Amino acid sequence: MDSNSMKSEHIHEEKSALGQDVQIAGGTSDDDAADEDTLDKLSIEHGIHLLTLSISREAMSYTPPSYPPSRVAPVTRTDILAQIKEWLEDRRNSSSVLWLYGPPRAGKSISAQTTAELCRANNQLGGTFFFRRGGIGEDQTHFLFATLAYQLAYNIPGLLEPINRIMCLDPSLPAKSMVTQFESLIVDAFAEYTPSPTSPTHIIILDRLDECPNEESQLEILQIIARSATELKLPLRFIITSRPELHIREAFNRDPLYEITQNISINDQYDSTNPDPSSRSDPQLEHHSLPLLHRFVHSPLDRQHTHRPVTVTRNPIHARYCFLGTGFQYGTPEVT
Numbered sequence: 001m002d003s004n005s006m007k008s009e010h011i012h013e014e015k016s017a018l019g020q021d022v023q024i025a026g027g028t029s030d031d032d033a034a035d036e037d038t039l040d041k042l043s044i045e046h047g048i049h050l051l052t053l054s055i056s057r058e059a060m061s062y063t064p065p066s067y068p069p070s071r072v073a074p075v076t077r078t079d080i081l082a083q084i085k086e087w088l089e090d091r092r093n094s095s096s097v098l099w100l101y102g103p104p105r106a107g108k109s110i111s112a113q114t115t116a117e118l119c120r121a122n123n124q125l126g127g128t129f130f131f132r133r134g135g136i137g138e139d140q141t142h143f144l145f146a147t148l149a150y151q152l153a154y155n156i157p158g159l160l161e162p163i164n165r166i167m168c169l170d171p172s173l174p175a176k177s178m179v180t181q182f183e184s185l186i187v188d189a190f191a192e193y194t195p196s197p198t199s200p201t202h203i204i205i206l207d208r209l210d211e212c213p214n215e216e217s218q219l220e221i222l223q224i225i226a227r228s229a230t231e232l233k234l235p236l237r238f239i240i241t242s243r244p245e246l247h248i249r250e251a252f253n254r255d256p257l258y259e260i261t262q263n264i265s266i267n268d269q270y271d272s273t274n275p276d277p278s279s280r281s282d283p284q285l286e287h288h289s290l291p292l293l294h295r296f297v298h299s300p301l302d303r304q305h306t307h308r309p310v311t312v313t314r315n316p317i318h319a320r321y322c323f324l325g326t327g328f329q330y331g332t333p334e335v336t
Helices: 003-008 044-052 076-087 108-121 140-153 158-169 180-193 215-230 246-252 289-296 301-308 316-330
Strands: 010-015 021-025 099-100 125-130 202-207 236-242 261-265
Touching: 044 140, 044 158, 076 099, 076 108, 099 108, 099 215, 099 246, 099 316, 108 125, 108 202, 108 236, 125 140, 140 180, 140 202, 140 215, 158 180, 180 215, 202 316, 215 236, 215 246
Parallel strands: 099 236, 099 261, 125 202, 202 236
Antiparallel strands: 010 021
């Protein structure tokens, strides 16, 4: 075998930006860096392997808490799931976002997990992320879009290769901001994706958004989702579950989310005998959340007074929670 043939067969190791040994085929010992042509020759698993180093596998599914489970009646949960299923199946529905909200132990996470299983069975599941208190370190947002991109790569035919290539070109993406991760790993990947006429719209499920570390991160996630649906028109729909925290409720009651969201409330099924005090929110509302909302919203401020009625439960604990959380901005809500 001549020297040129030996060079063409040579395989050498390089250190990636994440410090992993990778095999690059077709290089020579004189190569100082892999250019884009060389990266195209990488194994399809390489970029995805780099991505797996920055995802949260535990956030992909629901882990029941140690305290007693939801006390929502089975018939109520069945009704909630029926409403979710109707939303999933109605392609004429203009809402790209479904917000399922309720107090602690109302069955939100169980409903989200059941919906994820249904979507998977119907080849509709794009990805899931179950936020949890005390999970995967303090800042769970660091893992959010890397974890979703990893699932999209395997759940949607045609996305694996572009996501792999994007990660090969910039292995540091998972360490960057949420917006950068979203734009690079998801928006840019979808730019190379051509769905067939029969391809379903895939579903992203984010459970317990209120357990994301801080209000600003929660609102940033909602802003990214709103942009995905309104400006970018990605072939995705989103299911979000959370408690009806003031700043989250206000975000959904304003454009752009207001126009593209369908709400399902499970407040009326709350059982006041919640044995887990740590899962209850502080009913004291803080004014500092309002500037965050003003940065999020670009619609007129007085839009907040023209929205749909607010439902307040008769349960003493949760009624106080909801009434205060909405009355601060809306005045006296309608009690049903």
